[in-house]
Amino acid sequence: MSSPPWAGASSDDLYFVLITGANSGVGVGIGERTIDEFLSSRPLSSHLILIPTTRSKAKSRDTVLALRSHLHEVAHTSKELAARSGAAYDPQATIARVHVLSVQVDLCDLRSIRAAADQLANGKVTDPTGVIADVRIPRLDAALFNAGLGGWEGLDWLEFARQFATRGLIQSTTYPSFKKAVVPAAVLDSQKLLGGEKPRSGASPPVLAEVFCANTFGHYVLAHELLPALSRANISEAPGRVVWTSSIDAGHEHLDFDDFQASRYMAPYESSKRISDLICLTGDLPSVQEVSAPYFASPAAADKHVKPRFYVSHPGIVCTPMFPLNWFLFFWYWVTMHLSRICGSPWHTVDAYRGACATSWLALADQSTLDAIGAQHIKWGSSVTRTGRSAPKKTEVEGWGWEGRIEDAEALKRDDAEGALHKSKGRKWDAATLTKEQKAQFEVDGRRCWEELERLRVAWEAALGWK
Numbered sequence: 001m002s003s004p005p006w007a008g009a010s011s012d013d014l015y016f017v018l019i020t021g022a023n024s025g026v027g028v029g030i031g032e033r034t035i036d037e038f039l040s041s042r043p044l045s046s047h048l049i050l051i052p053t054t055r056s057k058a059k060s061r062d063t064v065l066a067l068r069s070h071l072h073e074v075a076h077t078s079k080e081l082a083a084r085s086g087a088a089y090d091p092q093a094t095i096a097r098v099h100v101l102s103v104q105v106d107l108c109d110l111r112s113i114r115a116a117a118d119q120l121a122n123g124k125v126t127d128p129t130g131v132i133a134d135v136r137i138p139r140l141d142a143a144l145f146n147a148g149l150g151g152w153e154g155l156d157w158l159e160f161a162r163q164f165a166t167r168g169l170i171q172s173t174t175y176p177s178f179k180k181a182v183v184p185a186a187v188l189d190s191q192k193l194l195g196g197e198k199p200r201s202g203a204s205p206p207v208l209a210e211v212f213c214a215n216t217f218g219h220y221v222l223a224h225e226l227l228p229a230l231s232r233a234n235i236s237e238a239p240g241r242v243v244w245t246s247s248i249d250a251g252h253e254h255l256d257f258d259d260f261q262a263s264r265y266m267a268p269y270e271s272s273k274r275i276s277d278l279i280c281l282t283g284d285l286p287s288v289q290e291v292s293a294p295y296f297a298s299p300a301a302a303d304k305h306v307k308p309r310f311y312v313s314h315p316g317i318v319c320t321p322m323f324p325l326n327w328f329l330f331f332w333y334w335v336t337m338h339l340s341r342i343c344g345s346p347w348h349t350v351d352a353y354r355g356a357c358a359t360s361w362l363a364l365a366d367q368s369t370l371d372a373i374g375a376q377h378i379k380w381g382s383s384v385t386r387t388g389r390s391a392p393k394k395t396e397v398e399g400w401g402w403e404g405r406i407e408d409a410e411a412l413k414r415d416d417a418e419g420a421l422h423k424s425k426g427r428k429w430d431a432a433t434l435t436k437e438q439k440a441q442f443e444v445d446g447r448r449c450w451e452e453l454e455r456l457r458v459a460w461e462a463a464l465g466w467k
Helices: 025-041 057-077 079-088 091-095 110-122 157-174 210-225 268-282 286-296 327-342 357-364 367-372 409-413 436-463
Strands: 014-020 047-054 098-100 142-145 152-155 179-181 241-245 309-314 379-384 390-395
Touching: 014 025, 025 047, 025 057, 025 079, 025 098, 025 357, 047 057, 057 079, 057 091, 057 098, 079 091, 110 210, 142 210, 142 357, 157 327, 210 268, 210 436, 241 268, 241 357, 268 286, 268 309, 268 379, 268 436, 286 436, 309 357, 357 379, 357 390
Parallel strands: 014 047, 014 142, 047 098, 142 241, 241 309, 309 379
Antiparallel strands: 152 179, 379 390
């Protein structure tokens, strides 16, 4: 096995980042922005090892080449990077500090998830372009969960007209009620998930809905399988981070526990994102830890007592091909999103690079910075000014508020954030002051989500013979 190109660097100078769904949409922006912000903020001796995941070797190769192309362009054109090194700046030295590898994983295939996690935690990762071969990854510092499916089939034009007439441009394009979901949603073939074999447990495992598995359960299993790479043995080491990508439009009404996977009548995308909010914001609360603790107690990481932290982000409103529109409608969709931003919306990031702001910030910020502001109890959104300047912004979550505490109108006035970052900016039209009862219900819902996800995980692990 050949030595990796970062072999001469100290462990403290290495940073390993995994990105799921990095071959298109916001995932591309996350990869590019993580490269840019790493190079502009970390010591000149540091190395970034970026590991995007895709579902095929061909897509992995294309993604690696695209990210390297971005790296080369930035290294040769960035005045900021040149200024950091002074007159002796060498673009090749900058390029040599970023290494892009890839693994393949299908988040709707639990066996593929386990194989990818085992490859990362215990095996070798190979560069699909052949530049870097057979290297071991000693740990993961951040896992950025971005991959997912939409589950929509089009627009409800009557509802589109009604909402625009009654709520206006910004509210309608931020919290749309006119997206038509495919209902009932597609479900995965359990026999295929079992590899054509009978369940090892003797009992048929629960059916899994496709969008739910791609957006939530697949990532949930992946993070559990990656615990050996994300956990730490020494309390002096910074914990690994798992950053879940949610949506700005994921309210209380989007989750029904009678249709938890949104396979029968709920909109699957929004439902899956509400689950992400609930498990990330409540996972370490005393009322929830009883049911979340077994998830972090993997035997494979029993000797590592510092477990990873969950964070949640969203990209704002980004124009991506995830929503099924023809080219004509997509163009006007793009125009309307820009118009919403010009009119003062803080959430219309529009492009993937700006939409990646919150996730890349959570991936790279100093742990002391995140801990000081209680970042794990805040939903961080990518926000933008009218002129296009992006920054991470605290996002109001129905039932939780901004930081898990009750803030009335007077408290909002005391918010010291300015401009687009102020808490009052970008609120939903029907947002109201959080009550104690709503906060308590949010914790109950978080606990129920953890219970159901754990039930599904244990059942499928038994069926696949993993335990």
